[in-house]
Amino acid sequence: MMAFLKILLDNLRKGPATEAFPFGEAPTPPAYRGKVAFDADTCTGCKMCEHVCAGGAIRFAEDDDGLHFLIWHNTCISCGLCEYYCPTKAITLTNNWHLAHPQSEKYTQIDHGTVAQxxxxxxxxxxxxxxxxxxxxxxxxxxxxxxxxxxxxxxxxxxxxxxxxxx
Amino acid sequence: MNFLSKITPRIVAKSPWLYRINAGSCNGCDVELATTACIPRYDVERLGCQYCGSPKHADIVLITGPLTARVKDKMLRLYDEIPDPKVTVAVGVCPISGGVFRESYAIEGPIDRYLPVDVNVPGCPPRPQAIIEGIAQAIAIWRARIGEAA
Known part of the structure; x- marks a missing residue:
């Protein structure tokens, strides 16, 4: 009986358990695996991320300007293999999970980066x-x-x- | 009847019903969808929506899975049973692009080859808050569509 009263009082003190999102901020752990970020300045062009990418989201193209990195977030499964295998950590997973978008923006969910020659x-x-x-x-x-x-x-x-x- | 047709759009704009189609999903996204409804921490019903069991009652349809060859016809038949106007949300990377199953012989997707998609929620699976974000966008589209229909 007394244990029940304690839980009741605790619940009254803590307030509702429901997160305010989408009317407020949702708590996100710093290590949450979300949108991939690429830093062309520290990329060595080893293309290991393209090789290990499970969803085939990463593509490299090479021309006279240098090495072009491209990621399509709509087929990235946020597994983190690219970050794990990147020797210089040029590719990292941010904790940004705000990826919902209307259909008109489907093919613009990409990030570019160029490693200049x-x-x-x-x-x-x-x-x-x-x-x-x-x-x-x-x-x-x-x-x-x-x-x-x-x-x-x-x-x-x-x-x-x-x-x-x-x- | 005239009064009803006037008042109905106002009422349904506040309470779109959700319907879930599994087009060959691994069940990961479906668990997250169940989470948004069943766990008080996320509680998608705050937005006025509710999951329903029949496609004929649905307003917003949430599709998971890469649309496997075996499920394609059944899924499209089910989709046609949902009355217009409706809003389609693709949940997870599979219905959007095929994800890790892309270019497989067993996959007929992405689903936007066969039906009009309105909102995409990428992730493998997307976290419950991301799904709620997508549903919020779908509700905005739903209200605009109901306004047009009225």
């Missing part, structure tokens, strides 16, 4: 840049030499690394 400081060949996060992983921290290497295309970088070892 840069020119080799030695030979001028266009190549996808080696981003600082990747150089950190490869060389365990950076110095002036690794910064100079980052500006070179893979061929020149290989040549420069070998000549450095000889001298």
């Amino acid at each position: 840069c020119r080799c400081t030695e030979c001028g060949t266009a190549f996808l840049p080696a981003i600082p996060a990747l150089m950190d992983l490869a060389y365990r921290g950076q110095n002036d030499r690794t910064k100079a290497l980052a500006g070179m295309c893979p061929d020149c970088r290989r040549r420069a690394t070998l000549s450095g070892a000889r001298s």
